[in-house]
Amino acid sequence: MTEEHDPARTARVLWRDGPKPATRTRLSADTIVASAIAVADAEGLAGVSMQRIAEVLGYTAMGLYRHVANKATLVAAMTDTAYGAAPAPRRADGWRAEIESWATELWRVYQAHPWLVEVPTRSAPIGPNELAWFEALARPLAELDAAGLDVIGVATFLSSAVRDLARIALELDADQTAHAEVLAEHLDGKRFPTLSRLFGHAGPADDTADLGPALQHGLHLLLDGIELRLPTGKEPENHD
Amino acid sequence: MTEEHDPARTARVLWRDGPKPATRTRLSADTIVASAIAVADAEGLAGVSMQRIAEVLGYTAMGLYRHVANKATLVAAMTDTAYGAAPAPRRADGWRAEIESWATELWRVYQAHPWLVEVPTRSAPIGPNELAWFEALARPLAELDAAGLDVIGVATFLSSAVRDLARIALELDADQTAHAEVLAEHLDGKRFPTLSRLFGHAGPADDTADLGPALQHGLHLLLDGIELRLPTGKEPENHD
DNA sequence: TAAGCTGTGTTTATCACATAAACACGGAGG
């Protein structure tokens, strides 16, 4: 069991609430986080160990602890940093376009930092960037005046879908053939009629590897559902 | 870096394709998996170590390796087992009800085995139960004859949302107050106008802790979106 | 039925990691 991830301490790093900027210091939380992200980008979260990061920076593992409390904190900081600045509002484009673009941008973040989906998120560490992303999605939804729309609920639903779709897509990316084999071997038509028909005999690898389309499609349906609730019988147009 | 999770080997355990049932053996993969699930239910995935499980069963850690290859395999087996049998088809109830019920059942699985959302899913290990769950969702969708509906895409989208919503709900459950504090401290109205308005000053803890509603709501919208594509101008009814 | 083979569990050992504790060194303040 890992040590008791202290959320308050973590928050202080995430929001740069540290007490003093310190003096003659070579290392800093920011450089550590940056290196850790670089390593994770290249080798996945598994490649990030205190020793490894220290080594990359030319220090010893224990040196890092002067700046980051513990590994959980480091990972939390990496995470929030990796999300980066949330997309700027684009009211002019209309709410649908804005939300679709939001989802696409988030998808790109996961492509750029695949390890984000591996981050064990025990005790949701909500950092500034993560919050800003959420805000950027909630705003257009909130301005919508759709009957009985639960903004937080929808926003959570959507963020969740994006994250998990990204996770699956990245996993398949990494492990396509093995996955396809197992499936091919066991996907018999009696037990799984629908799936075996849909996947056909070609195996699903190619179709499912890029979940971008699934995201677009699901999102589209969801937005159609929202549009239904807008005032005035404004018919949902065909957005294909 | 953990050892190279061999999917073929894992598959053999998941699908019980093992070569021989073996002879005079006290331990077995099934007992090991069962104990591991029990431990995980009680203490989370972090509580599951080879030593721990062995100890529970009255053996040494290395003894387990005669039956499970490695820890990744064990976890994969735990996972598929924990999902349990997929819900039986209920065509009579209509497709909406069937899908809503599917989501609810899956949500319950996550409540029963919270560690499922912690499972690091590198290289999607598709076991029989997982596949059956997916089939149970894909079937009603596939029978739907909705214009341009990407069944696999929607099914993936929905499963993803359920899993990740469950993850978030469980995390908040575990860590509510700390989370609320951080939020309360940093959620200023200038940077996050929408969020701070929606959350109000009460803090979001109570509202977001139970994501069941968010799931119901998002699902509802999604289904509305699907319903729009059904043949004949069959108007979506109000399912509140 | 005795000698070995094989399948099961054990002992021992290694290595990777996180992190605690004591220590060392260099500059800032008295």
Added chain:
DNA sequence: CCTCCGTGTTTATGTGATAAACACAGCTTA
């Protein structure tokens, strides 16, 4: 100049996965 503190280092501990060699019980076969 001496001392203290901040910053990084050395040393040490504990946990976990898992390799390798070993031990023992039955089954096999002669």
